[in-house]
Amino acid sequence: MYFRLxxxxxxxxxxVATLLTSCDDKDPxxxxxxxxxxxxxxxxxxxxxxxNTGSYTTPAGDQxxxxxxxxxxSNFSLGKADGSTYLVPESYFLVDEAKPASKxxxxxxxxxxxxxxxxxxxxxxxxxxxSGAQTGALDPINNMFWTxxxxxxxxxxxxxxxxxxxxxxxxxxxxxxxxNNTIRTVSPSLKGATILIRPNRTPAVHLQxxxxxxxxxxxxxxxxxxxxxxGGANAVRIADNxxxxxxxxxxxxAN
Amino acid sequence: xxxxxxxxxxxxLPLACSSAEEAAPxxxxxxxxxxxxxxxxxxxxEENPPTPAGFALGRVLFYDPLLSRSGEVSCGSCHQQFAAxxxxxHRLSHGVDNRLGTRNxxxxxxxxxxxxxxxxxxxxxxxxxxxxxxxxxxxxDETLENVLRKLNADADYQRRFAEVYGRKPIxxxxxxxxxxxxxxxxxxxxxxxxxxxxxxAGGTLTPAELRGLSVLRQKCASCxxxxxxxxxxxxxxxxxxxxxxxxxxxxxxxxxxxxGRFKVPSLRNVARTAPYxxxxxxxxxxQVLAHYDHGVTESPTLDPQLRxxxxxxxxxxxxxEQADLLAxxxxxxxxxxxxxxxxxxxxx
Numbered sequence: 001m002y003f004r005l006x007x008x009x010x011x012x013x014x015x016v017a018t019l020l021t022s023c024d025d026k027d028p029x030x031x032x033x034x035x036x037x038x039x040x041x042x043x044x045x046x047x048x049x050x051x052n053t054g055s056y057t058t059p060a061g062d063q064x065x066x067x068x069x070x071x072x073x074s075n076f077s078l079g080k081a082d083g084s085t086y087l088v089p090e091s092y093f094l095v096d097e098a099k100p101a102s103k104x105x106x107x108x109x110x111x112x113x114x115x116x117x118x119x120x121x122x123x124x125x126x127x128x129x130x131s132g133a134q135t136g137a138l139d140p141i142n143n144m145f146w147t148x149x150x151x152x153x154x155x156x157x158x159x160x161x162x163x164x165x166x167x168x169x170x171x172x173x174x175x176x177x178x179x180n181n182t183i184r185t186v187s188p189s190l191k192g193a194t195i196l197i198r199p200n201r202t203p204a205v206h207l208q209x210x211x212x213x214x215x216x217x218x219x220x221x222x223x224x225x226x227x228x229x230x231g232g233a234n235a236v237r238i239a240d241n242x243x244x245x246x247x248x249x250x251x252x253x254a255n
Numbered sequence: 256x257x258x259x260x261x262x263x264x265x266x267x268l269p270l271a272c273s274s275a276e277e278a279a280p281x282x283x284x285x286x287x288x289x290x291x292x293x294x295x296x297x298x299x300x301e302e303n304p305p306t307p308a309g310f311a312l313g314r315v316l317f318y319d320p321l322l323s324r325s326g327e328v329s330c331g332s333c334h335q336q337f338a339a340x341x342x343x344x345h346r347l348s349h350g351v352d353n354r355l356g357t358r359n360x361x362x363x364x365x366x367x368x369x370x371x372x373x374x375x376x377x378x379x380x381x382x383x384x385x386x387x388x389x390x391x392x393x394x395x396d397e398t399l400e401n402v403l404r405k406l407n408a409d410a411d412y413q414r415r416f417a418e419v420y421g422r423k424p425i426x427x428x429x430x431x432x433x434x435x436x437x438x439x440x441x442x443x444x445x446x447x448x449x450x451x452x453x454x455x456a457g458g459t460l461t462p463a464e465l466r467g468l469s470v471l472r473q474k475c476a477s478c479x480x481x482x483x484x485x486x487x488x489x490x491x492x493x494x495x496x497x498x499x500x501x502x503x504x505x506x507x508x509x510x511x512x513x514x515g516r517f518k519v520p521s522l523r524n525v526a527r528t529a530p531y532x533x534x535x536x537x538x539x540x541x542q543v544l545a546h547y548d549h550g551v552t553e554s555p556t557l558d559p560q561l562r563x564x565x566x567x568x569x570x571x572x573x574x575x576e577q578a579d580l581l582a583x584x585x586x587x588x589x590x591x592x593x594x595x596x597x598x599x600x601x602x603x
Contacts (some may be wrong), residue, residue, distance in 0.1 A: 132382035133300065133431035139401050140386055141427050147387040149377040149507050216276070232509050 286442030313437030467583025
């Protein structure tokens, strides 16, 4: 009974909150919303990532190849100079090196304005980890969902390394409960650029994702001691590396 | 009680207007009224509004071996209605090609009230939980992709899914939500004990059963709490043999303090769900009571409630108390649930 009352109350609160924010957000001269394209390149240090055949070396000197590299980006948010932000609703994307089309996507229906910052989550927010059956990027058919300890795998990197104990690399980064939470929100610098969202424009942000940054940065990952990671403490160490600069903005196209 | 029921009904009304899938009259989908002696469910009807067609589809899927790689194992193979949807007489689960699992298949009942599922709490939502048995090599050994391919190749399933969800092709969300329409309906709340607890006709307990109830309240209800008979916590109840084979909750949390802890199971229908414990080690309830009385074994994570002031372990139970407890546990058998024709195996 309390539960029902509570949910009723919170629903009405939410409703009021929605009303309030939609008033707040109103531009002095309301215009049509616009879009923002996100385009991503995958690099390993200076080299482009090539699945299976490319061979690479970590800053610590471990050699490796990559057969799978995919990760979730979600909860995109744009910020203005005055500190206000706009969270793009339902922004969940699965970026997959094996699917070139997944490395470019569009954020729709963004209120027109001049935005000076961009932030997003590497991973999936904790709510969606426990919200039941999902579709689209979050569909478990994408093989980015753990069933035995349910929740999303935010980043999957698989490959080989002569330094790994059995020659294989399996890095499945996920987890949303302390102390093994690997959800990371990042705001890569736009390097002084402004994203102008207008109904008649198609601006684009070019991102670069550097695979080496999974294994270096805050924590040095050596494949001799960590080559089979599925959540847990090592996943947290890698997530901290990801947060420290795996994704950078190469440039912003005003278009 | 009337008030709770009325509120429950009122909660349903807006659904009828707002939901695309029209909500069913209560009787048509079993188990959806919140029993007066239960708390509010975790998985509310609003999350996946029950409809007769959705429930019927979930029921067919639950009993369809098509969902397994070999076409021989259905959810119902390991979850049998007469055993409150546990696997009768099987210590460990039996999957495709007779592959043995590592745990005992628990009863499926009152799942809407569960925050976490499985013996270690690893599954966190009723809708996504079937992904575990579907893809487990020792259970149904199938891929989600292939299950959907099979369903989409089947004209009858195409029609049934389209009738419920109004869009094609059949996707994983439709499959999982349809299965959850069935699993969420498995409500057991009509045992003789329930009638007693709600002061309903037929709710009389014998003197021995009443004594058993009071022993249970005194000695067991700190863990097997409320009328759901579980507090939903993870505890080590002193099973001997160590936890090398199965670390329980620690498998999920990777915390040493969780080694050997398992979900406190409900005691509903317990007289029909043998064998007992996460590994099915006890064949009878008498053996379970003997364990609590003199079998509880030392380990670092043993629940403090099973340590006594004098340094002894376990819960002392006289022969009379054990007999009374057994009598009481029998009153938790819900024949209506075990024989509800709406929940029984159904071919398409």
